[in-house]
Amino acid sequence: MGVGVDIVDVERxxxxxxRHPRIVERLFTDQERLDARSRPERLAARFAAKEAVLKTLQxxxxxxxxxxxxxxxAPNGAPSILLHEPAAQLARRHGVTSLHVSLSHTxxxxxxxxxxxxxxxxxxx
Numbered sequence: 001m002g003v004g005v006d007i008v009d010v011e012r013x014x015x016x017x018x019r020h021p022r023i024v025e026r027l028f029t030d031q032e033r034l035d036a037r038s039r040p041e042r043l044a045a046r047f048a049a050k051e052a053v054l055k056t057l058q059x060x061x062x063x064x065x066x067x068x069x070x071x072x073x074a075p076n077g078a079p080s081i082l083l084h085e086p087a088a089q090l091a092r093r094h095g096v097t098s099l100h101v102s103l104s105h106t107x108x109x110x111x112x113x114x115x116x117x118x119x120x121x122x123x124x125x
Contacts, residue, residue, distance in 0.1 A: 001096045002116040004055025006048040010110055013047065014040035027066045035073040044110035045103040046071040052114040053081060053099060057090045064090055071101070079103050081114065091116070 016023055017040060024033060027047060036042035050069040054061065064087035072080045081099040083091055091099070096116035103112050 001094060001118040002056040002058060004052035004057075004114045004116075005112065006051035006055065007109055007111045008044040008048045008051075010041045010044045010105065010108055013044040013110070017043070029067050029070050032071055035071075041105040041107060041110055045105045045112060048110050049079070049081065049101055049103060049112035049114060052101070052112040053083075053087070056099065056114045056116040057087075057094050057096060059090055071103070095119070 024038070024043065027050070028036070028043065032043075032046055036046060047066075049071045050066055051061070053069050054063055057063070068084040068087035070082040070084065072082050074080060079101050081101050083099070091097070094116070095118040097119060098117045100115045100117065101112060102114075103110070105111070
């Protein structure tokens with residue numbers, strides 16, 4: 001149904017966190033902040049995932065509040081996306097029922113790749 005990718009400069013993100021301390025609270029849920037342990041590279045990867053989700057849903061920045069797109073961490077460390085309203089409404093509008101995410105980061109860059117899928121369409125004939 002859609003695909004999105006985003007890359008974030010970790011140093012630039014860390015500077016933004018220092019200059020605007022409340023930015024982390026505005027962008028991330030309590031659970032995201034806990035999972036990332038306030039490490040800039042982990043938060044940058046989660047921010048990249050939020051941007052990639054919006055791209056997957058063919059929307060731009062501002063289409064949904066940042067905290068309505070949540071990156072969750074499974075016990076084995078695998079990331080997943082949980083949508084809250086109104087981001088969930090955007091996904092429904094675009095026929096996206098599942099989001100699949102991959103995150104990666106170094107000290108310099110954080111990247112996220114998101115694929116949105118929906119109900120399979122029968123291609124008979």
